[in-house]
Amino acid sequence: MVKRIAVGAHYGLKDWLAQRVTAVLVALYTLLWVGIAVYHGGIDEALWRALFASSVFRVATLLFGLALLWHAWIGMRDIWMDYVKPTAARLTLEVATLVALAGYGAWLAEILWGAR
Amino acid sequence: MPVLERPLGRPRPVYLNLLRIRLPLPGIVSILHRISGAGLFLVGIPLLLLGLQHSLGSPEEFAQLRAALAHPLVKLVLFALAWAYLHHFCAGIRFLLLDVHRGIELAPARRSSLVVLIVSLALTVAIGARLW
Numbered sequence: 532m533v534k535r536i537a538v539g540a541h542y543g544l545k546d547w548l549a550q551r552v553t554a555v556l557v558a559l560y561t562l563l564w565v566g567i568a569v570y571h572g573g574i575d576e577a578l579w580r581a582l583f584a585s586s587v588f589r590v591a592t593l594l595f596g597l598a599l600l601w602h603a604w605i606g607m608r609d610i611w612m613d614y615v616k617p618t619a620a621r622l623t624l625e626v627a628t629l630v631a632l633a634g635y636g637a638w639l640a641e642i643l644w645g646a647r
Numbered sequence: 648m649p650v651l652e653r654p655l656g657r658p659r660p661v662y663l664n665l666l667r668i669r670l671p672l673p674g675i676v677s678i679l680h681r682i683s684g685a686g687l688f689l690v691g692i693p694l695l696l697l698g699l700q701h702s703l704g705s706p707e708e709f710a711q712l713r714a715a716l717a718h719p720l721v722k723l724v725l726f727a728l729a730w731a732y733l734h735h736f737c738a739g740i741r742f743l744l745l746d747v748h749r750g751i752e753l754a755p756a757r758r759s760s761l762v763v764l765i766v767s768l769a770l771t772v773a774i775g776a777r778l779w
Binding site (some may be wrong): 607 | 649668684685703739
């Protein structure tokens with residue numbers, strides 16, 4: 532016999548926390564760009580290319596991207612859960628979202644480290 | 648109080664008519680947070696990746712991107728995305744502060760939601776001024 536209580540447990544706590552941690556990471560990366568733009572008085576093509584030529588910056592950008600995609604997954608899943616009630620439709624949208632996000636992640640890695 | 652001991656009270660509404668709800672200011676900020684987030688996922692992320700790809704390609708691709716960004720319709724989309732990002736950013740900071748119980752009383756919560764609306768709109772206008 533299953534005695535699980537479906538409410539009051541902390542099933543959503545991990546996602547709730549991940550949503551906030553990823554938000555802070557995305558915000559910090561955004562502020563990094565604002566800082567770079569302010570420090571250099573704008574960003575031209577040479578500076579742009581120089582930044583992305585640095586592996587530290589590429590790694591930071593990938594981490595930002597992964598945080599953003601994770602954040603987007605939790606947010607979009609919340610939207611599908613709230614507004615799409617038929618299970619088949621919701622599952623389809625959730626899977627489509629996951630596939631898109633995974634594709635975006637691979638695309639970002641390809642852009643950052645792919646053959647030039 | 649453990650969940651099972653909590654009195655159930657009135658039955659909770661399971662269906663809400665969105666067109667009849669009059670949202671207070673914090674509610675407006677909240678739904679705009681959701682709408683802007685959806686827009687950023689559906690339009691913002693793919694465009695960001697497309698732009699990044701072209702910006703890091705050959706100098707010709709970079710010039711192509713620059714020309715595309717100068718198109719009025721593209722500028723309009725960027726303007727909308729700038730608002731979406733700024734609103735999502737500002738509202739997100741407000742939600743994080745509420746999470747740690749800062750400004751959680753009714754009056755400060757209403758005031759901070761107004762601040763979020765105004766600051767994100769003002770920054771969007773500033774970006775729009777630079778776009779055009």
